[in-house]
Amino acid sequence: MQNFHSDSAFFLHLSLRRSATLGESRTHRLTRRRALPQRFIPFWNDRRILWQLSLLPADPTMIHRCTTQRLASACHPRPRFTEPEMMNNRILKRAVCLIGSLCALATVQLAEAKDVVIAFEGSYTPWNSSNPDGTLGGFEPALAKVLCERAHLSCKQIAADWDSMIPALNTGKFDVIMDGMAITTARKQAIDFSIPYATVTSSFVTAKGRTADFGNLRSGLTTIDSDADAKTALAALRNALKGKVIGVQAATTYVPFVRTNFADIADIREYRSSKERDLDLESGRIDASVENTVYLLNNADNDLSLIGPVIGGKIWGEGVGMGLRKSDTALRDAFDKAIASVKADGTLSRLSLLYMKTDLTPH
DSSP states (O other), rough: OOHHHHSHHHHHHOOOOOOOOTTSOOHHHHHHHSSGGGGGGGGGGHHHHHHHHHOOOOOHHHHHHHHHOOOOHHHHHOOOOOOOHHHHHHHHHHHHHHHHHHHHHHHHHHHHSSOOEEEEEEEETTTEOOOTTTTTEEEHHHHHHHHHHHOEEEEEEEEEOOHHHHHHHHTTSSSOOOOOOOOOHHHHOOOOOOOBBBOOOOEEEEEEOOOOGGOOOOEEEEEEOOOHHHHTHHHHHHHHTTOOEEEEEETSSSHHHHHHTTTTSSSSEEEEEEHHHHHHHHSSSEEEEEEEEEHHHHOOOTTTTEEEEEEESSGGOOOOOOOOTOOOHHHHHHHHHHHHHHHHHHHHHHHHHHSSSSSSOOO
């Protein structure tokens, strides 16, 4: 092996042997490449490319600049990939695409496998109640099961405290509220709602045997669509409840209703649950309460009596709907379609009559 004092001399020597080298067998060229001194190995590819140009640059300085600075784009075209290299590149790209597709598919399947968690109070009979075996029963759990089937969703039912349902929904503890919740302007500022699946009417109630304390109040239905109409429509009730103690469940539409229309003539007390309020009502610690009419009719147990008219109208909102996070628009749309479906084919009416003893289907 000859010794070369510079890279330029080495490549000039190669150019003189060009014709002879082109005639060498592939095996011999590879053998000779392995025999090159280590300092010339980085320039092997440069040499091959320069041979393809037929002639090396005549100026040795130019050769030196090409080889030492490795300005391949200035001295010769960029080398092409060999066939094996191109094949490996295609295989690599396909592998990356396959891995990406599998990851995306796994993500979709995980999302589809996630249960939609629906929360009920579990103590608002007949809307919802807790069974001895820990399951939930009543109108809303039965309706929820049908709605999930219609929407092709896997759903899980849990019990939760009423007074913290909206904050718990927005923090992700569950996905849907289904608890006789009226759709109101105030609530719509915090959460979204499905279309209504039930209408709302409410009534005042007192303990059995105390109806005489409230005089001869008219029964029937009174429709109130605004706060401006309320005090006029409720004039007789205001006189009957003057000086009395009225109990209401916290975080319900009844709190602002009672405080707006009765706080100036009666004492108002709030309770965390309807059961706590009912116990105080039956024991005489409070004089009256206002609650959903269907709830009262199904929970009187001969211990409570309705007083005054049944109150309906827009004052209670747009009806009862499913509460959802504002960001869950796809879930809301799926339940909207399911509710429309059970309403159209009569399923909603049948469930309402079965559990509520009246048809609450919205019109």
